[in-house]
Amino acid sequence: MPAKPRPDIKQLKKKALQVRKDILTMLEKAGSGHTGGSLSLVEILLSLYHYKVRHNPKAPDWPDRDKVVLSKGHGCPALYAVLSDCGYFPREELWTLRKLGSRLQGHPQLGLPGIEISSGSLGQGLSIADGMAFANKIDGKGSKIYCIMGDGETNEGQIWEAAMTAAHYKLDNVCGIVDFNKMQIDGFCCDVKNLEPYAKKWQDFGWHAIEVDGHDLERLMDALDEADEVKYKPQIIIAHTVKGKGVSFIENQVKWHGIAPKKEELERALKELDT
């Protein structure tokens, strides 16, 4: 695969800021939703959609596209903001999040351009990604499937069933990305159910594991490039992130998993992001 030129990092950082503002604004307007795990996803999504993934917002169903499967469906505000910015649907639609009749459902639903799967019940996306990867292999397509999971989500047994399947069938066209923000609804992952040694778990399941700072755009792009070089093995990028990244009073707060900012909190957050 020919190397793609890297996007301008300054521009991309600007985008990250705008996406964070959009996420917070969407959630405030919706009055509910998942703030922490959306903010932690921003750089992961930008490194995919603005660098690695071959896609065409004008032809979302282009058969040879790479696919991004958001298994941690509750992070969808981040995905919606990035997709809309790419041109998949009008920006105004962002403000309909979670409203009756909106294509921006509380958890992603097939039908909104750019959305590859309906998700929300955790643990199901990696199997679906495997299925897409099998189809690509059968059809001789070189395109790749990226599956974004939450760290808490990997408590689910189905993830490990799918991990074994991908390794057994040498699905090197599957790349998993874990948004490893160290928290889940009930608290810190290490207190709820210890995941460590995490990279080793994936390696023991037959995956090529890469650990990276999940907010460093350059390193994320490096990791995605490294994954492309791996043959006969699926790859997992363990992206170390901060839950609620970018807003001081939201960062690393368990309670911000499943709540939206109120009006004054939004104003504070936007002001902080601008400075």
Place this chain on the structure above:
Amino acid sequence: MGEIKLKPTRDGAGEAMAELGRKNKSVLVLSADLTDSTRAGWFKKEFPDRFIGFGVAEQDMFGTAAGLALSGKIPFACTFGVFASGRAWDQIRVSIAYMNLGVKIIGTHGGLTVGEDGATHQALDEIALMRILPNMTVVVPADAIEAYKATMQAAEIKGPVYIRLGRNPAPILTKKEDPFRIGKAILYQDGKDVTIIACGHSLYEAELAKEKLKVEGIDARIINLHTPKPLDKDLLLKAARETGALVTVEEHTVFGGMGSAVCEFISEMYPVPIKMVGIKDRFGESGTPTELLKRFNLMAEDIVKAVHEALKHKKKR
């Protein structure tokens, strides 16, 4: 009824999957370690490159099937009915039915006639579990010939399809040339006094019941309701109007199955007395198929009793 030939319905589905493999390159067969039992192995033998084995991992199998369907494939995912509908219910709900994906679910070993393996392996509630899912089609073929036709037709349906199949050899009741359409119930035998509505293996018992009833001077109609969802409303309404009493028969719990589907519809549209022959509020157990059908009151004589009850109420009207 003449000489009866026996064949398991799972064999009909197995032959159809292999035939679909020959006809359509998009067809894949997936299996969760029960490859011979589900007859998925017949496809695997001819098309190893389009067969995917998962080991004992039903949830992963159905999720992968969803990914294949999203990529334009027609996956047939095979396992026992209990493991498909129970173990992987949420995967079927969210990853398949919610997205209305064309995954075909081959659920074998349905009903009590699984026999000696006992309660954990007897699917007695999967018609209910699958029927309540939006977008899902549920088919319960009466014999191996219908199972073949249902499996062939399932490949042409856009959304998900669940096909309930049996393990044991079951009487061949239909002919190759008989018309069969998923969603179109069959007026199996005409009659005017009462209608027995059956699906799957129970169609045979219904036929035996009709003969017993004939001796008593009762003329029973039999409907083969091979598709509990979507219901063939016209044929059911006609039966309610013309015969005034219904009896449903299925190798399944009376909660939520084919009989319940009939009750839901008839009670709203044209209420007539209905008696349900099926498994009451209990689990299965080990035994031979015949012993179990007797113990759980699913035999022809139980249908006859239910007909008497239904007719009693009909007369009161």
